[in-house]
Amino acid sequence: MNRRKAIGSILLLAGAGTAVISGFRFHQLYKTPDLRKLSEYRALIAALAETIIPETDTPGAKAAGVDAFIINMVMDCTSKKEQNKFIEGLDEVTAYTYRKYHRSFVDSSANEQQAVAAYFEKRDRPYKGIAGKVSHKLMGDSFFIILKKYTVMGYCTSQIGATRGLAYDYVPGKYIGCVTLQPGQKCWATD
Template sequence: MDRRKALKGFLLFGGGAAAVAAGFKSYQWYRKPDLQQLPDYKTLIAELAETIIPRTDTPGAKDANVQDYIITMIQDCTPTKLQNKFMDGLVDVQLYAQAQYNRSFLECSKEQRHNVLAHFEKRDRQYSGLAGKVQRKLFGDSFFVTLKKYTVQGYCTSIQGATQGLAYDYIPGKYQGCATLAPGQKCWAT
């Protein structure tokens, strides 16, 4: 066999395989997600959010019903690509917990839950600089970034989060664009 023919065949085969892989990934991202299963994951989402913002001397994410906020945001305000990534991420969390600890995420200890989320945070970390901007523009936010973003937004806009987790002044008075905080002082919600 001639080297040119072999090289052409190799390139043709490699290009075809890359096109098939890209088409399959594109199909996975843009297919219509089965969002009717999302309420079935409510307990898992609540425990994931509670692992991100646990109850301490202030209320945790479950106390603020962040799971309801996350479900609403995924169903109504998230693009199809990110909905699919989020649904796949929930399945991945369960599979990873089962593979690592031989139990579901809900049955894991606090330390094991923290380790599972640390794995997903490390796995889903975006590149820095221009490469990160391009990655985010092309592929969107990852599962963990979406989960963490909606958890923090839901907590900070809830009554428990705004009044007990953050400093809340019902009538804030004049606007101060830059105010120094004393050590141990809470951030302002208003």
Template sequence: MNRRKAIARILLFGGAGAAIAGGASYYHFNKKPDLLDLDQYVPLIAELAEVIIPETDTPGAKSAGVHDFIVTMIRDCSSRKVQNRFLYGLEDVASYARTQYNKSFVHCSKEDKAAIVAHFEKKSRPWEGLMGKISSRLFGDSFFMTLKKYTVMGYCTSMQGATRAMAYEYIPGRYQGCIPLQPGQRCWATE
């Protein structure tokens, strides 16, 4: 066998393998998700949101009802790619907590929950440059980016988040583009 034919066959089989793997992962993220599974993950979503925005002297994400907002956004306002990635991410968090800590995420200590969330935050960082753009376009945002985005959005638009965690003025006066904050003052929800 001559070298040219051998190299051509290697490239052909390598390219075919890459195309099959890419097609399988593309199908994996674009198939119709089973959104009924989302209901069983509501306690996990609530705990994950609480780790992102914990309760201090202001209400946390769980008491603001952010988990219901996240479920609604995933179910009604997200594409199939985002729904599938979110469901696979929840499965990954549940299985990671079981393998690393021998208990469910909900029953882990605060330190263990923070370590698990830090692991998934580090894991979900997007690639740099062109590969990151292609990955984001083909597969959507990562699980943790979606979770974080919807947690912050849900908290800032909730009644408790807007009124008790941020300064809220029911009827704002004139528009001011830049308002300096005083020491100890909360950020504005309306201005």
């Protein structure tokens, strides 16, 4: 009889602990985000975007002004839970970089920045199958998914990205369904 009560008490305690942790996580996701932090993290956002689309023979994300685009998209076009995840992700990048390299992400070398970005990309990889769909529906996109999505979107829609990063065709000609691509050919951007 005492064993049954002990098992019941343990299960009740475990359930209560799980409910408290879930409630805290729910509160963290749906609280009002501190959007002022985004302007404080502008240099970090620019450095992260430059890690995703670096400057090569074409301009990178910094030159295209993607950091301002990302901040505007997070502030105006992103759900509250994804805003919280993005700001939390920026805090985590800062803490992880200081813990690992003893300096900020912006002051780190290119190899260190790529290592940090690779760590967060691997960590934030979505689940596969039904679990991924349920997680996406309940929790929204993860920090690095949001960052990559807005970086690519901002770069491809910027003037520099569309004209110098992509092969810009202001007035496209006729439709040709199958075109042979040349080695090193750029993607197309049209108006």
